[in-house]
Amino acid sequence: MELSEKNLFLFDIDGTVSIGEKFIPGGHELLDYIKNTGKKYIFITNNSTRGTKSYIDKFRRMGLETDGMNFVTAATASLRYLSERYKGKKIYTVGTKSFIDELRAGGMIITEKFESGIDCVLVGFDNELTYRKIENACRILSESEADFLATNPDLVCPAPFGFVPDCGSICRMITEAVGREPVFLGKPERLIIDICLEISGCSADETVIVGDRLYTDILSGIKSGIDTAAVLTGETDRQEISRSEYKPNYIFDSVKDILESIRVN
Numbered sequence: 431m432e433l434s435e436k437n438l439f440l441f442d443i444d445g446t447v448s449i450g451e452k453f454i455p456g457g458h459e460l461l462d463y464i465k466n467t468g469k470k471y472i473f474i475t476n477n478s479t480r481g482t483k484s485y486i487d488k489f490r491r492m493g494l495e496t497d498g499m500n501f502v503t504a505a506t507a508s509l510r511y512l513s514e515r516y517k518g519k520k521i522y523t524v525g526t527k528s529f530i531d532e533l534r535a536g537g538m539i540i541t542e543k544f545e546s547g548i549d550c551v552l553v554g555f556d557n558e559l560t561y562r563k564i565e566n567a568c569r570i571l572s573e574s575e576a577d578f579l580a581t582n583p584d585l586v587c588p589a590p591f592g593f594v595p596d597c598g599s600i601c602r603m604i605t606e607a608v609g610r611e612p613v614f615l616g617k618p619e620r621l622i623i624d625i626c627l628e629i630s631g632c633s634a635d636e637t638v639i640v641g642d643r644l645y646t647d648i649l650s651g652i653k654s655g656i657d658t659a660a661v662l663t664g665e666t667d668r669q670e671i672s673r674s675e676y677k678p679n680y681i682f683d684s685v686k687d688i689l690e691s692i693r694v695n
């Protein structure tokens with residue numbers, strides 16, 4: 431299906447439609463165009479530091495009205511995965527208060543202390559991280575058979591001055607210490623994409639994933655059999671794309687060019 435015929439647009443947020451609290455030029459217009467032409471968009475983000483409500487608030491401050499149906503986060507995907515496999519089990523979580531609240535609201539048993547009988551260690555992007563949390567995770571993973579899960583493999587997250595360490599980097603500290611690798615749940619795994627198809631009722635063929643990162647956004651499309659469009663406003667550039675094994679179907683300088691290419695005159 432041609433890009434202009436797609437009915438569901440799955441957008442990465444950071445580096446794709448916005449940077450910090452500012453739209454990348456054309457971002458707001460593209461989202462309006464999609465909505466006004468009866469198509470759908472969902473933001474898919476590996477950022478687990480905040481819940482859906484705080485994203486709705488962020489976009490409202492940026493002048494865009496969204497609702498809960500417009501977001502699927504790595505926290506949503508993690509909750510889905512945990513509900514299916516760890517119901518009634520004890521999960522030690524390295525994550526923000528908002529992430530832990532969301533998991534608890536979803537019925538999961540979360541502990542933030544070292545204690546016995548922990549079935550799983552879950553690491554998110556935690557910008558409230560302390561050394562004690564890392565130490566506890568290492569101890570649990572060393573002394574028991576607890577599973578090791580993490581929301582997303584991203585090593586860094588864009589910040590106004592450059593980058594800060596993301597979940598993948600936090601996991602590397604633990605992996606270096608205990609010699610165990612986590613199973614990641616967010617992009618590029620297809621779980622988060624499958625949730626989007628399910629809630630939108632759209633097929634893989636009528637969907638496109640738009641993002642700035644090859645090893646998460648673009649790879650998630652490749653793993654799910656969904657077309658992808660890379661934008662060059664974030665992490666990647668044409669040189670990296672030409673060297674990478676993860677090739678997008680489309681390359682655009684920015685979301686503004688996507689709008690120009692799909693707009694029916």
Ligand SMILES: [Mg+2]
Nearest residue numbers: 442444445642
């Ligand atoms: Mg991004």
